[in-house]
Amino acid sequence: MSLRRGVGLAAFDNHQRTQQQYSDLGSTILTSHIAELSDQLVTFQSALKKFAQSHADEIRSDPVFRSEFVKMCTAIGVDPLASSSANRKGSFWAQLLGNDVNDFFFELAVRIIEICRRTKDENGGLIEVEEVKKRLNSVAGKQPASQEDIVRAVGTLAPLGHGFGIVKLANKDFIRSVPQELNRDQAVAIEATQALGYVSVPMLRDNLNWETARCVTVLDDLVASGLVWVDEQARPREYWSPSWITR
Known part of the structure; x- marks a missing residue:
């Protein structure tokens, strides 16, 4: 053993x-x-x-070239706008190209804020990125901005809190400039207004199989935040996207 x-x-x-x-x-x-x-x-x-x-000049002036450069940076884990903790001289781009590129994005963010502020009464605080792009690029003497530039510039506004962000509605990117985050029900209702111009309680109830109370709660919250306007004279009440009314 x-x-x-x-x-x-x-x-x-x-x-x-x-x-x-x-x-x-x-x-x-x-x-x-x-x-x-x-x-x-x-x-x-x-x-x-x-x-x-x-290629510093092309990166500064050409939105397509700039977008491809960002993709290359992302592929190897470099965030062009993020400051390095080991280097206090500023962001990756600022070190390579001077402050021009950083200034471009920060100036772009300020211009985006101004567009959102001016159009809030028209759209309730949700504006399509493509619309912002058109407004930005219609100003003479400014470097052209791409959709990717706008999304990145909005990202630099994150330290301001929940006031600004990108949301996707009906497969389109929108800039949200209101402090309230959209929950799933609100996003669905907003998507419907983007497609049809308006929604109503019966429309949500019949198409989404929601209880009436759920429909009313969602729409009342959207009205309170200014994201939809209510037509009291319609029967049943219609809840309109401000951007459709002001077209």
Whole structure:
């Protein structure tokens, strides 16, 4: 019995040693791969910096070129607008191209805020990104902005709180400039107003199988936030998107 137990313990010890050897080998390979990937990442980032410096004018002035540059940055984990904690000189773009590109996005954000402010009575605080793009690019003497530029500029407004953000309604991007976040029911109701111009309690109830109380609550909340206007004279009441009324 003791002989058998000795053989069993020896086999167990051998198994443990084998497992440890596999574990050590795996750790060595993983460390080697991480070092190799880190070297590749440094090489990519160095090449990206040279590319940015060589094409600074195109990045500043051409929205399509700028968009492709952002995609390259994103692919290797570089956020062009984010400041590096290890480098206090500012963002990646600011270091490579001066402050022109950073200033472009911050100025763009200010112009977007102004458009949202001017049009709030027309749209209740929801304006399509494409409409903002048209208004921005209609101003002479300003660098053209793409849809991607606008979305990125709105992202720089995040420190201001929940007042500004991008929401997708009916497969279109909208800028929300009201502090209230849209819940799922409200988003569905807003999508309906974008398609038809208005909704009513019976429309929501019959098409979505919602209870009447649910429909009334959703629409009353949207009215309170200014995102829809109510036509009291219609029977049943109609809840209109402000952008349709002001067309």
